[in-house]
Amino acid sequence: MRATIAFALMLAATAAGAGEVRAPATFxxxxxxxxxxxxxxxxxxxxxxxxxxxxxxxxxxxRPSCQGCHGDIGGMRGAATRYPQVAGDGRLLNxxxxxxxxxxxxxxxxxxxYESDDxxxxxxxxxxQSRGLPTAVATDGPAASFVAEGRRLFETRMGQLNxxxxxxxxxxxxxxxxxxxxxxxxxxxxxxxxxxWNTMGSLHRRLRACSLGVRATQFSxxxxxxxxxxxxxxxxxxxxxxxxxxxxx
Amino acid sequence: MRGFRAALVVLGLAxxxxxxEVAPFVVSGDAVAAPLGGLxxxxxxxxxxxxxxxxxNCLICHTIPDPAETFMGEVGPLLxxxxxxxxxxxxxxxVIDPTLANPAAVMPAYHRVAGLAHVxxxxxxxxxLSAQEIEDVVAYLSALKE
Numbered sequence: 087m088r089a090t091i092a093f094a095l096m097l098a099a100t101a102a103g104a105g106e107v108r109a110p111a112t113f114x115x116x117x118x119x120x121x122x123x124x125x126x127x128x129x130x131x132x133x134x135x136x137x138x139x140x141x142x143x144x145x146x147x148x149r150p151s152c153q154g155c156h157g158d159i160g161g162m163r164g165a166a167t168r169y170p171q172v173a174g175d176g177r178l179l180n181x182x183x184x185x186x187x188x189x190x191x192x193x194x195x196x197x198x199x200y201e202s203d204d205x206x207x208x209x210x211x212x213x214x215q216s217r218g219l220p221t222a223v224a225t226d227g228p229a230a231s232f233v234a235e236g237r238r239l240f241e242t243r244m245g246q247l248n249x250x251x252x253x254x255x256x257x258x259x260x261x262x263x264x265x266x267x268x269x270x271x272x273x274x275x276x277x278x279x280x281x282x283w284n285t286m287g288s289l290h291r292r293l294r295a296c297s298l299g300v301r302a303t304q305f306s307x308x309x310x311x312x313x314x315x316x317x318x319x320x321x322x323x324x325x326x327x328x329x330x331x332x333x334x335x
Numbered sequence: 336m337r338g339f340r341a342a343l344v345v346l347g348l349a350x351x352x353x354x355x356e357v358a359p360f361v362v363s364g365d366a367v368a369a370p371l372g373g374l375x376x377x378x379x380x381x382x383x384x385x386x387x388x389x390x391x392n393c394l395i396c397h398t399i400p401d402p403a404e405t406f407m408g409e410v411g412p413l414l415x416x417x418x419x420x421x422x423x424x425x426x427x428x429x430v431i432d433p434t435l436a437n438p439a440a441v442m443p444a445y446h447r448v449a450g451l452a453h454v455x456x457x458x459x460x461x462x463x464l465s466a467q468e469i470e471d472v473v474a475y476l477s478a479l480k481e
Contacts (some may be wrong), residue, residue, distance in 0.1 A: 146395045246441035246458040248434075248451055257441060258410050264395045265406040300443075 137211025275332025
């Protein structure tokens with residue numbers, strides 16, 4: 087109860103203190119935006135296609151395919167809008183973590199591994215089922231403390247350059263940082279195909295780039311820090327549409 | 336796509352010169368009047384440091400009056416005329432550590448190691464710019480009169 091009230095106050099403070107959080111697509115150049123909306127020209131769709139194939143593929147060892155338990159992948163509509171979320175065992179899981187858990191627990195197969203093409207493909211294929219639907223993560227109950235931790239990290243100055251995420255993604259939204267226009271810094275476009283990477287990448291890969299940019303420790307893929315940040319970004323993005331697979335410069 | 340390399344990554348890649356330390360200095364008001372270590376700055380070297388994308392990378396956030404530079408940032412104020420607006424001592428303080436004058440400053444501290452969190456180990460315990468480089472930058476900016 088106390089946590090819920092504290093959290094409501096916190097949200098009110100966020101809304102009052104910060105500018106409007108805008109969808110990442112609104113910061114893209116018209117060219118990139120058109121590309122993001124065109125499956126026939128968006129290279130990220132190669133991952134979506136291979137993810138849909140993996141969805142139907144039975145793993146070695148006789149366990150069911152993803153489809154064997156869940157049915158057609160179209161049934162995953164809406165799932166991505168609810169991640170990260172706290173699982174029954176108290177762990178904070180993002181979509182990648184949820185899929186890896188099914189992989190090991192229900193398919194008894196070795197984990198795909200963060201940033202592997204297979205995990206990016208399945209994540210993108212599940213996420214795209216929610217494209218256009220509003221982000222709607224749970225923030226109460228067991229999620230509240232993770233949200234608070236994510237917010238704390240978002241507002242903490244880090245690295246040799248001593249900048250917090252908020253310094254760029256709240257205080258300087260819309261300004262140029264060299265060739266980039268600084269966006270609201272939300273994760274709704276991830277996994278995304280980034281031209282600079284020449285491949286698909288997870289949100290945590292993007293966060294590692296921001297950490298490196300300020301010469302801060304890069305937390306590991308799937309780390310508690312980036313998971314809490316990912317949840318807080320989803321809170322900030324509440325109501326914004328899922329854009330994955332995004333297309334980025 | 337080569338030209339698309341993110342500015343952020345460039346901001347972070349150079350290794351510092353070995354043995355850099357923070358020089359002692361005295362703050363008076365919003366200025367550090369005395370040159371660090373009694374060193375003399377060179378405006379010419381300062382001009383190169385400010386443009387260097389691997390170390391200071393000031394132009395990720397600032398714009399200087401130089402038509403040859405492209406993709407300059409707009410997070411910080413225009414640096415044109417900064418030498419007329421601020422004294423060398425005020426510029427020195429802002430480049431050493433702007434939070435000494437304004438705790439909420441956005442601009443990074445270029446000559447500070449204490450009180451920073453989660454610094455990547457490649458840069459831990461080292462300031463971004465040496466005392467000599469700070470003096471060079473101060474000399475360059477002080478000469479930007481218009």
